[in-house]
Amino acid sequence: MKTTSVFIAVLAALVMIGCYASLEQYPKEKCGLLPNDNVVKAIHDNCIKCHTKDFKTKQDICARKSMIIDSVKSGRMPKMGKLYDSYKATILNWK
Ligand code: HEC
Secondary structure (H helix, E strand, O other): OOHHHHHHHHHHHHHHHHOOOOOOOOOOOOOOOOOOOHHHHHHHHHHHOOOOOOHHHHHHHHHHHHHHHHHHHHHHOOOOOOOOOOHHHHOOOOO
């Protein structure tokens, strides 16, 4: 019994670490055009589960615009996943 719960706790911790991402170390860029609701939705649907604090508000997302576009265009993000083409197009055509 006890070993099982320890095992589950360790497993849960590993999954959380694997999925936790933060862009804090990167300098923010100056926000030009705020993302529209479709862009925000695409990012919230696909990125927030790992980037729990990075993309909360439109301003947060805006300050990462070139990074977001670059990472999606190159296929680095979403990590361990794939974007539907419609989401990808929405993010790459940021308006
Ligand atoms: C499964 C978890 C996961 C998902 C989903 C995810 N990310 Fe990430 N992301 C990470 C991790 C972990 C890092 C930091 C280390 C690295 O680059 O591997 C990272 C780093 C980044 C970086 C900085 C490094 C780089 O490669 O440019 C950007 C920008 C980024 N993510 C954007 C996004 C966007 C945009 C999405 C959604 C389309 C997304 N991420 C979805 C886990 C994830």
